Amino acid sequence: MGELVFVGLGLYDEKDISLRGLEEIKQAGTVFAELYTSLMAGLSIQKLEKLVGKKISIVSRRVLEEEGGQAILQEAEKKKVALLVPGDPLIATTHVDLRIRAEKLGIKTHVIHGASIISAAIGLSGLQNYKYGRSVTIPFPEEGFTSETPYKVIRENKKMGLHTLCFLDIKAEEEKCMTVRDGLEALLATEKRKRNRVITSDTLVIGIARAGSRKSTVKAGYVGDVIKHNFGAPPHTLVFPSKLHFMEAEALITLAGALEQIRKRQK
Amino acid sequence: MGELVFVGLGLYDEKDISLRGLEEIKQAGTVFAELYTSLMAGLSIQKLEKLVGKKISIVSRRVLEEEGGQAILQEAEKKKVALLVPGDPLIATTHVDLRIRAEKLGIKTHVIHGASIISAAIGLSGLQNYKYGRSVTIPFPEEGFTSETPYKVIRENKKMGLHTLCFLDIKAEEEKCMTVRDGLEALLATEKRKRNRVITSDTLVIGIARAGSRKSTVKAGYVGDVIKHNFGAPPHTLVFPSKLHFMEAEALITLAGALEQIRKRQK
Numbered sequence: 001m002g003e004l005v006f007v008g009l010g011l012y013d014e015k016d017i018s019l020r021g022l023e024e025i026k027q028a029g030t031v032f033a034e035l036y037t038s039l040m041a042g043l044s045i046q047k048l049e050k051l052v053g054k055k056i057s058i059v060s061r062r063v064l065e066e067e068g069g070q071a072i073l074q075e076a077e078k079k080k081v082a083l084l085v086p087g088d089p090l091i092a093t094t095h096v097d098l099r100i101r102a103e104k105l106g107i108k109t110h111v112i113h114g115a116s117i118i119s120a121a122i123g124l125s126g127l128q129n130y131k132y133g134r135s136v137t138i139p140f141p142e143e144g145f146t147s148e149t150p151y152k153v154i155r156e157n158k159k160m161g162l163h164t165l166c167f168l169d170i171k172a173e174e175e176k177c178m179t180v181r182d183g184l185e186a187l188l189a190t191e192k193r194k195r196n197r198v199i200t201s202d203t204l205v206i207g208i209a210r211a212g213s214r215k216s217t218v219k220a221g222y223v224g225d226v227i228k229h230n231f232g233a234p235p236h237t238l239v240f241p242s243k244l245h246f247m248e249a250e251a252l253i254t255l256a257g258a259l260e261q262i263r264k265r266q267k
Numbered sequence: 268m269g270e271l272v273f274v275g276l277g278l279y280d281e282k283d284i285s286l287r288g289l290e291e292i293k294q295a296g297t298v299f300a301e302l303y304t305s306l307m308a309g310l311s312i313q314k315l316e317k318l319v320g321k322k323i324s325i326v327s328r329r330v331l332e333e334e335g336g337q338a339i340l341q342e343a344e345k346k347k348v349a350l351l352v353p354g355d356p357l358i359a360t361t362h363v364d365l366r367i368r369a370e371k372l373g374i375k376t377h378v379i380h381g382a383s384i385i386s387a388a389i390g391l392s393g394l395q396n397y398k399y400g401r402s403v404t405i406p407f408p409e410e411g412f413t414s415e416t417p418y419k420v421i422r423e424n425k426k427m428g429l430h431t432l433c434f435l436d437i438k439a440e441e442e443k444c445m446t447v448r449d450g451l452e453a454l455l456a457t458e459k460r461k462r463n464r465v466i467t468s469d470t471l472v473i474g475i476a477r478a479g480s481r482k483s484t485v486k487a488g489y490v491g492d493v494i495k496h497n498f499g500a501p502p503h504t505l506v507f508p509s510k511l512h513f514m515e516a517e518a519l520i521t522l523a524g525a526l527e528q529i530r531k532r533q534k
Contacts, residue, residue, distance in 0.1 A: 019282040113278055126357070251366075
């Protein structure tokens with residue numbers, strides 16, 4: 001009569017877990033953590049272990065993606081198992097896949113939600129939630145190839161008057177995190193080929209760094225300026241605003257240091 | 268030298284707050300809570316007061332929206348003030364507005380994120396995050412008038428192969444929460460007028476109830492069946508899937524009780 005509980009750890013460090021999440025971990029017989037789908041820059045597993053009073057086993061991408069999480073499922077067939085994950089669980093496809101496998105084996109599953117970069121970035125941007133179109137991840141260029149998908153998504157959203165949330169690629173195993181600068185450079189490289197004037201040096205953009213930490217940074221401005229801004233340590237996120245409402249422009253100026261002149265972009 | 272800290276309470280009850288949020292409240296001189304922008308069905312203010320060891324003053328919509336949060340800002344000019352809000356702060360425009368007012372008065376602001384229905388519903392749906400288009404709120408019909416916006420948004424998203432997350436209206440002061448059934452009836456009423464076959468009895472839909480609680484419910488199926496399903500107490504949320512990937516169909520069948528025949532909708 002086992003059980004598998006997915007516990008969201010939230011955004012930044014071990015203090016972002018909810019009281020409910022903590023309670024579930026304390027009741028679990030075995031505790032695993034997966035830390036490669038997002039970067040929790042302030043997280044210390046030692047501090048988290050001390051907090052929950054239990055040993056936490058880190059599972060690799062290989063265990064989850066190549067072996068289908070067998071090590072976790074075998075434990076969860078016998079007892080209550082907690083799998084700790086960054087952010088809100090089930091946003092990463094690999095967690096949904098594991099949940100399906102568990103339920104098919106007759107293992108009950110349950111989800112404890114955590115703060116996610118999805119809503120955090122929307123909130124920190126100051127832009128209205130219902131004006132966001134589909135989101136997209138900007139991947140690291142591979143062997144000189146830059147994906148055109150992010151460029152296309154931003155373009156399509158803008159045509160419809162919608163904002164775009166861009167997640168930036170993470171290669172946890174190589175300790176590589178894409179920065180605001182990397183992301184903008186990838187988009188400018190695509191612009192150079194496509195020439196649709198979607199991302200130019202005077203395109204308005206918002207850079208967000210370390211959402212959820214006491215030292216988070218949000219900076220809005222033109223690409224030419226934001227690309228030179230020092231955002232500090234990762235993780236970083238980008239938002240491309242479409243036409244702004246009065247209140248949205250006000251938020252970018254007051255809360256994110258944008259210039260007064262962005263008001264001319266108001267609807 | 269005051270400060271205003273927005274603390275997200277998360278989804279369901281007082282245990283959904285993060286350790287970081289709890290710490291901030293304990294340090295605050297005055298604690299306010301706003302509970303009308305979302306419904307936290309399991310929340311007891313008495314239990315929360317006991318947890319934080321402080322008196323919590325509830326602020327009404329009038330205080331925030333008509334009076335611009337003056338009562339909160341006056342306190343925050345003098346000391347550290349925590350404003351507790353459901354979900355993740357700053358998703359509600361009224362919080363962004365208050366944050367701008369505070370910063371203009373020279374009051375430092377800070378945000379403690381919480382779990383939001385935005386990422387929770389995406390995760391619980393089992394559908395892929397990057398395939399969601401813009402989201403929409405289905406409002407209660409007013410004086411017989413049903414807004415056509417939700418219908419249009421679902422239609423446009425479907426044309427682009429994108430899923431739609433529909434928040435359901437809440438009138439906290441009247442203790443009215445729109446249910447899955449209410450939401451589907453409003454959309455079917457629009458369908459009756461527009462006749463674009465966007466929402467019919469055999470349209471695939473996912474109903475989500477009480478996200479974040481131990482007794483959450485997720486049920487996927489055709490509108491004609493889901494409208495008759497007993498989802499229990501609010502809050503409820505709707506998701507309209509577009510074309511499904513193999514894994515998405517698998518998730519709806521295994522995790523949300525959809526019929527095998529939905530596989531025919533796969534890409």
